[in-house]
Amino acid sequence: MNIALEILLSVLIITGALFTFIGSLGLARLRDFYTRLHGPTKGTTLGVGCLLIASSIFFSTQGDGFSIHEILITFFLFITAPISAHLLAKSALHLKVDSLVPLPDEAIARKNSQHKPYQSLD
Amino acid sequence: MQRLLPHPLLTIILAIIWLLLNNSIAPGQITLGLLLGWAIPFFALQFWPTKLKVHKPLTLLKFSYILLYDIIEANFIVALRILGKPEKLRPAFIVVPIDLNSDFAMSILANTSCLTPGSLSALLAPDRKSILMHAMDVEDVDVFIHTIKTRYEQPLKEIFEE
Amino acid sequence: MMEIAIHIAFILVSAALALNAWRLLKGPSTPDRILALDTLYINTIALLVLFGIHINSMVYFEAALLIALMGFVGTIAMCKYLLRGDIIE
Secondary structure (H helix, E strand, O other), X not given: OOHHHHHHHHHHHHHHHHXXXXXXXXXXXXXXXXXXXXXXXXXXXXXXXXXXXXXXXXXXXXXXOOOOOHHHHHHHHHHHHHHHHHHHHHHHHHHOOOOOOOOOOHHHHHHHHXXXXXXXXX | XXXXXXXXXXXXXXXXXXXXXXXXXXXXXXXXXXXXXXXXXXXXXXHOOOOOOOXXXXXXXXXXXXXXXXXXXXXXXXXXXXXXXXHHOOOEEEEEEOOOOOHHHHHHHHHHHHHOOOEEEEEEOOOOOEXXXXXXXXXXXXXXXXXXXXXXXXXXXXXXXX | OHHHHHHHHHHHHXXXXXXXXXXXXXXXXXXXXXXXXXXXXXXXXHHHHHHHHHOOOOOHHHHHHHHHHHHHHHHHHHHHHHHHOOOOO
16 A cells, blocks of 8 residues: 555544544533534444545555445435434424523424424424 | 336445445446346335436535535544533534425535534424524624525536536 | 555544444434444445445445445334334334
């Protein structure tokens, strides 16, 4: 393995791990649920994405052909992270979890939690 | 045509996913992938009640580029805020009015706002005229709404609605 | 050099897992715990991928993919339960 590739891989791995760590640090450190939600959805997703790309490059240069199936997990994470965050925020509003700022108008939350047969954002 | 190949785009995407899963581009796998991609949409048709039309492919490319840039920028911003003092953050719930009609464009807007700096979609209003968002650190609410509307909603409106 | 990078990354990801576990135990609300669990899944994927690079083997890919899929489904199911009091209506 040549040295440029090794530096690239090391940088990707360290960046990925650092972002993963910072995302979890946000989860542990911030003060209310709604701000805590931001750390994992953004930091951790990109961090794991970096690690997966590093893995893809690493196995592609090992000599047994290309390995791009890690891209699948990366895409999957990027598609699902906002959905989990949206649903978590929704259920937290439904349960009226405490927040540093006043919760928004109750009418919106209550109306929206009623049963509807088809709702695109669910 | 419509009956034999109900969803061409889904067929191609499913074939690509099959190839990625198997991590190979052997002719046999391509055939099998296309076959699966042709068969599965018949069972999944009812999940696609409306037909999706992309009006401006170039705008879509530009939008994807903006999005990719924003995701990376957002990560650095969020990382700095997490490492900074938590007491200094100014979180807020913001109601962003939207005037998109199609369900798909709306869900894309809600999803992209989650991956971009400091915002998170939380609720869709029952009348589908506004999205409730939570921002991590917001200085000016009007600027925040303006950014969402011009940067993400406008291109989406151009792409999926005329 | 890459070995050192991988070892540093192992330490960082393990610390992240510990922080998640702390939040999972501490709570204080149910959505907090679900969020901690979700982050735990994603960090486990990171750990598996790192281990795969470390021992130079691709067998862990399938495990990582399964964790990603099941983690997402689990999070959605728990959120649905909180929202509606029922998973399958």
